[in-house]
Amino acid sequence: MIEIKQLAKKFALENPKKLSDQEKKDPRLKGRFFHSVKEVSFACGKGQVLGLLGPNGAGKTTTLRMLSTALKPDSGSVFIAGENVLENPLLARRKIGFLSGTTGLYGRLTGRENIQYFARLHGLHKSLIDMRIQELAELLDMHSFLDRRSEHFSTGMKQKTAIARAVIHQPELVILDEPTTGLDIMAAQTVLEFIRGLKAKGTPVIFSTHHLDEVNELCEKVVVIDQGVSRFEGSLQRFKDLADNSLHQSFMAVIQPTLNDIQGEV
Numbered sequence: 001m002i003e004i005k006q007l008a009k010k011f012a013l014e015n016p017k018k019l020s021d022q023e024k025k026d027p028r029l030k031g032r033f034f035h036s037v038k039e040v041s042f043a044c045g046k047g048q049v050l051g052l053l054g055p056n057g058a059g060k061t062t063t064l065r066m067l068s069t070a071l072k073p074d075s076g077s078v079f080i081a082g083e084n085v086l087e088n089p090l091l092a093r094r095k096i097g098f099l100s101g102t103t104g105l106y107g108r109l110t111g112r113e114n115i116q117y118f119a120r121l122h123g124l125h126k127s128l129i130d131m132r133i134q135e136l137a138e139l140l141d142m143h144s145f146l147d148r149r150s151e152h153f154s155t156g157m158k159q160k161t162a163i164a165r166a167v168i169h170q171p172e173l174v175i176l177d178e179p180t181t182g183l184d185i186m187a188a189q190t191v192l193e194f195i196r197g198l199k200a201k202g203t204p205v206i207f208s209t210h211h212l213d214e215v216n217e218l219c220e221k222v223v224v225i226d227q228g229v230s231r232f233e234g235s236l237q238r239f240k241d242l243a244d245n246s247l248h249q250s251f252m253a254v255i256q257p258t259l260n261d262i263q264g265e266v
């Protein structure tokens with residue numbers, strides 16, 4: 001069980017002039033600070049897959065980076081099985097497998113070597129590493145490229161390698177930032193099937209996406225973040241009930257009040 005309470009993160013802006021027009025109008029901009037995440041709270045239980053939705057710039061990646069301890073929140077807490085992992089980042093890294101938006105593989109290493117390198121950082125024994133890589137290569141259909149240097153990998157190959165690397169230590173919780181973005185239909189299906197496998201084993205998965213069909217296919221739970229605030233948290237059914245079973249309309253119903261606020265301010 002993971003419980004996130006009132007996470008917040010602001011960034012000091014080096015050059016506010018470089019902000020996009022949309023960001024300049026965003027109420028989260030306060031002087032030289034941009035309050036990317038203002039108040040995000042939600043929970044995800046054993047074997048649940050939670051879909052994190054939100055418009056571009058809503059604060060999903062910032063939230064996921066805080067959960068993974070890649071980024072330190074200004075305030076708030078993250079409890080995994082009752083322990084506040086923000087106070088113990090090493091423990092958090094052991095418990096969490098995190099796929100960030102940038103795969104960051106070492107191009108000179110093969111897919112296998114990239115995964116092995118991370119596994120050793122986690123202190124895994126060689127025989128266990130070999131076994132886990134074999135298992136993950138099977139699940140993610142990686143055998144044809146596992147022993148090639150990763151610098152010329154396709155987007156799908158890179159993403160599969162990064163996913164295998166993120167879960168090599170069998171984490172208690174898996175966090176995936178837009179895991180299917182840029183993948184072709186077959187690779188995306190393999191990744192979704194992999195998430196289904198984690199769920200079957202009882203591992204909670206939190207993933208951000210813009211694809212509502214993925215949410216419909218996989219998620220028990222939905223959280224919508226808009227302008228740095230979690231505005232909806234509930235079961236998939238409760239989300240669908242917001243608008244007569246249309247996920248698109250439900251999404252719009254959650255974010256529409258904010259859109260109206262902005263239009264009202266102009």
Ligand SMILES: Nc1ncnc2c1ncn2[C@@H]1O[C@H](COP(=O)(O)OP(=O)(O)OP(=O)(O)O)[C@@H](O)[C@H]1O
Pocket residue numbers: 011012013023034036054055056057058059060061062063
């Ligand atoms: N280091 C930073 N410095 C300043 N602003 C930042 C920084 N990181 C993120 N932001 C801003 O915070 C807001 C939220 O960004 P974030 O990447 O979390 O959004 P997102 O919901 O993941 O968006 P997308 O769906 O487009 O990936 C954006 O306006 C972004 O420009």
